[in-house]
Amino acid sequence: MNLKKLALGALAAAVVATPMALSTPASAYEYTIPGLVYRTGPYAPNGIPFANGYADYFKLLNERDGGIGGVKLNVVECETGYNTKVGVECYENLKNEGDSGAMVFSPLSTGITYALIPKATEDEIPIFSMGYGRTSAADGTVFPWVFNFPTTYWSQATAFVKYVGAQEGGMENLKGKKIALVYHNSAYGKEPIKTLEVLAADLGFELMLLPVDHPGQEQKATWLQVRRAKPDWIFMWGWGVMNQVAIKEAASIKYPMDHFIGVWWSGSENDVLPAGDGANGYLAGTFHSPSNSLPVHDQIRDMLYANGNGAGEVDRVGEVLYNRGMLNAMFIAEGIKNAQAIHGTTELRGKHLRDGLEAMDITEARLAELGMGGFTPEVKVTCADHEGGGPVRIQQWNAADQKWEWASDWITPMSDVVRELVMADSAAYAAENNITPVDCN
Amino acid sequence: MFYRESGQFKSSYAKDQAIFPIRQDQIAIVLILAVAFLVVPWFVNDYWSKSVLQPFLVFSIAAIGLNILVGYCGQISLGTGGFMAVGAYASYKIMTSFPDMPIVLVIILSGFCAAGVGILFGLPSLRIKGFYLAVATLASQFFLIWMFNKVPWFHNYTMSQITVPPREFLGVTVTSSSAGPAAQYLFCLGFVVVGAWLAKNLVRGRTGRSWMAIRDMDIAAELIGIRPLQTKLLAFAISSFYIGISGALIFCVYLGTVEASEAFDINQSFLVLFMIIIGGLGSILGSFLGAGFMILMPIVLKNIMVGSFGMAAVTAKHIEISLMGVLIVFFLIVEPHGFARLWQILKEKLRLWPFPY
Numbered sequence: 020m021n022l023k024k025l026a027l028g029a030l031a032a033a034v035v036a037t038p039m040a041l042s043t044p045a046s047a048y049e050y051t052i053p054g055l056v057y058r059t060g061p062y063a064p065n066g067i068p069f070a071n072g073y074a075d076y077f078k079l080l081n082e083r084d085g086g087i088g089g090v091k092l093n094v095v096e097c098e099t100g101y102n103t104k105v106g107v108e109c110y111e112n113l114k115n116e117g118d119s120g121a122m123v124f125s126p127l128s129t130g131i132t133y134a135l136i137p138k139a140t141e142d143e144i145p146i147f148s149m150g151y152g153r154t155s156a157a158d159g160t161v162f163p164w165v166f167n168f169p170t171t172y173w174s175q176a177t178a179f180v181k182y183v184g185a186q187e188g189g190m191e192n193l194k195g196k197k198i199a200l201v202y203h204n205s206a207y208g209k210e211p212i213k214t215l216e217v218l219a220a221d222l223g224f225e226l227m228l229l230p231v232d233h234p235g236q237e238q239k240a241t242w243l244q245v246r247r248a249k250p251d252w253i254f255m256w257g258w259g260v261m262n263q264v265a266i267k268e269a270a271s272i273k274y275p276m277d278h279f280i281g282v283w284w285s286g287s288e289n290d291v292l293p294a295g296d297g298a299n300g301y302l303a304g305t306f307h308s309p310s311n312s313l314p315v316h317d318q319i320r321d322m323l324y325a326n327g328n329g330a331g332e333v334d335r336v337g338e339v340l341y342n343r344g345m346l347n348a349m350f351i352a353e354g355i356k357n358a359q360a361i362h363g364t365t366e367l368r369g370k371h372l373r374d375g376l377e378a379m380d381i382t383e384a385r386l387a388e389l390g391m392g393g394f395t396p397e398v399k400v401t402c403a404d405h406e407g408g409g410p411v412r413i414q415q416w417n418a419a420d421q422k423w424e425w426a427s428d429w430i431t432p433m434s435d436v437v438r439e440l441v442m443a444d445s446a447a448y449a450a451e452n453n454i455t456p457v458d459c460n
Numbered sequence: 461m462f463y464r465e466s467g468q469f470k471s472s473y474a475k476d477q478a479i480f481p482i483r484q485d486q487i488a489i490v491l492i493l494a495v496a497f498l499v500v501p502w503f504v505n506d507y508w509s510k511s512v513l514q515p516f517l518v519f520s521i522a523a524i525g526l527n528i529l530v531g532y533c534g535q536i537s538l539g540t541g542g543f544m545a546v547g548a549y550a551s552y553k554i555m556t557s558f559p560d561m562p563i564v565l566v567i568i569l570s571g572f573c574a575a576g577v578g579i580l581f582g583l584p585s586l587r588i589k590g591f592y593l594a595v596a597t598l599a600s601q602f603f604l605i606w607m608f609n610k611v612p613w614f615h616n617y618t619m620s621q622i623t624v625p626p627r628e629f630l631g632v633t634v635t636s637s638s639a640g641p642a643a644q645y646l647f648c649l650g651f652v653v654v655g656a657w658l659a660k661n662l663v664r665g666r667t668g669r670s671w672m673a674i675r676d677m678d679i680a681a682e683l684i685g686i687r688p689l690q691t692k693l694l695a696f697a698i699s700s701f702y703i704g705i706s707g708a709l710i711f712c713v714y715l716g717t718v719e720a721s722e723a724f725d726i727n728q729s730f731l732v733l734f735m736i737i738i739g740g741l742g743s744i745l746g747s748f749l750g751a752g753f754m755i756l757m758p759i760v761l762k763n764i765m766v767g768s769f770g771m772a773a774v775t776a777k778h779i780e781i782s783l784m785g786v787l788i789v790f791f792l793i794v795e796p797h798g799f800a801r802l803w804q805i806l807k808e809k810l811r812l813w814p815f816p817y
Contacts, residue, residue, distance in 0.1 A: 058774035059781070096773040103715060103722055108511040108759065133621045133717045137637035204609055206621045206719045230609075233721055447618070451556070451625050452636065 048366055049093040050355060051117035052077055055109055055126045060100035061234045062259040064289050065340055069127060070096065071331035072344025075319050078330070080352055082322045087355045088365045093117060099131060106131030114142055122355065122372050123147050125347055129207035140164045144369035145376055149347045150283060150306055154210060155444035157406035159377070160456035162445065166376050169398045169409030172282070173440060174432035175304050176211035178411035179280050180218050181430050183252050194223035199250035201241060201257065201265055204230035208256045214440060235261025242268040255281040262290035270297025277302060280413065286423070287339040291416045299418035302426055304411050307346050307395040309423035311337020314390030315345070339423060346395060354379060377402055396429050402459035408434055463811040479660055496649055501642040509641030514714040515755045517648040518706045523735040523747035524659050525702025530733070531742035532663050533695035534675030535585050539597035541728035542604030543700045544707030545720045546574040549614045551708035552622045563627040563634060567651070567708045574704020575697040577604070582696025586689060601729055608720035621719040624712045635712045644713050651709060655702060660744050662698065671695050738788060740800025749799035758784060
């Protein structure tokens, strides 16, 4: 009984202590930057480098520039484990954190992004789902609070087809070719299907759909189909362990790796290293450079890691997903800077940052100033276009040197095709949810 | 002392058959309901409503449903996530096909859809028993999720997740994100209270007794005239009805957007099963206690570790995962029959206190 009393007492104390724990003491004005990270769970190997890059960049701004406009950035991590329920809990927990409240949410999960879009719109907090989430959020008139620049899945799908067309010696040669899509069987993985179907009808190639169920450790059946059908090209929309397994399987059936293109979530070191030399020549889309020796990387190493202040391990600074987290942070920081200029104050909240994100205009000159020259293409966001129309570039894995190299130039997506699909999908969403589109003129 | 029933005489059949025969229980339940309906809505904010109360309420319904099947009728099921998905997708299809239908009716109809599917997957229970049945219902979990993912008709031919449109109940928006925290909380609470009340009455009536007879020994039950076909299928139907309602509420009210393979995967089936095992098999109260433990404990642990002790989010998560496991083992060692039994023991002790013999 004593044991029981103790347990019940502890439980009661815990319940009582919780509300007290939810308040934090006030100090100088800070921007609260929520980090919905997943350092645990099935996708942790990908979530960790992203979270580290994200956290490190904000830390660097605090160390190097004293924050943005003199206001420090406070990154508050919340562990989601890639789980929508937990993501919603994190959102509710963090949205009023600190003086500024949450400035912006970058959920790094399609499921959480979908769940947060209506909530954040209601609470006037922007969502910045960089290259993921709901593609039709590119229509800023229906989704004023959601941003998915520099580019989207649908644009990427068209860029892949363009790349394949170029390799085949012209788009007309795509006729009669067979392209397989190996995808994560979820809303995320199904994103490009519609776009590819439209293109298949337009250009006359055959599209073969090969779903892989979460988490994707078992793909023998899928690759048996590939071996039988012998597609000319394979696209992959994968995440986490599914990528490694797919690349290993492709290598084991001797599929030509330079005809196998992964989405930008299937193109990190984690994905290709397990397949060893077999992965040599594997292609992946991206919207930023795989370099780990930009000035900003050196600053991060010198100012953070040299003082034992980095979020991860120093030799993983500059990995693909680390860079992506850093890029995500850079866009947010630029958004805050824009918002400070627009509103003439440093005491910003999430709703002000929205204007800053919408005024995003990253030029090569600005990137060079930030120590990121050539890191990402120029991005210009407008009220109606939240995608920024960004180009996609193909990178190729060099297994001997263990690094990613450029395999193409920046490919401009087929904006006409994508835009049409975006407008149709956003119009359907607006009709279903009684949303009046914002007038951008 | 606290639970002394002496002097409470049951002078009529109605009193003897009352749902809460002891006065202390009656007072407690009235107080709890009064607080839940009249006090909490004034204080509830987004965080408490969305992260604490709504998941607790919707999973309580699911736990009651599964408890009917597993705890009362003795049929092990691992298909809970699938039946929840049926509820969620049914409500989406009904809502988008008949936009003018009242939301309460939508959710109840979704429950009936789930009940129908439950009967279908309950059919094997007539031949398959015990662990083998668990495997058969596991198949339903995988099949249903696969189906919702595969057949585009269920998500109206969009490639993406299903998202709930705004709907009103008594002139107040309860679904979608424009709904206030109190409205959503009260909406869920209404379903929980009515559902729990119905379930409590079902299990102590003729239906419940026949379920328990089947659970305790099906051959003996057959000999005394209980028809296993009807009884088992009824348990499957009613259990799935509750689970379907909970799935519909998860979709319409709590999350607002779901994807079958993520929101209703096999982990949900395990979660609800753990709830009733820890809460107490064959107890309505146990369903609530189990749901409370499994939903609230991680949040409490997280808030203590991150909020009070300033631990890094990831460290806290690792500790939380292991601590949850330890706590489950601890409570099951202390009381293998779950929290409901713990409460019963406590009640006995309170009855005798301060003079135990």
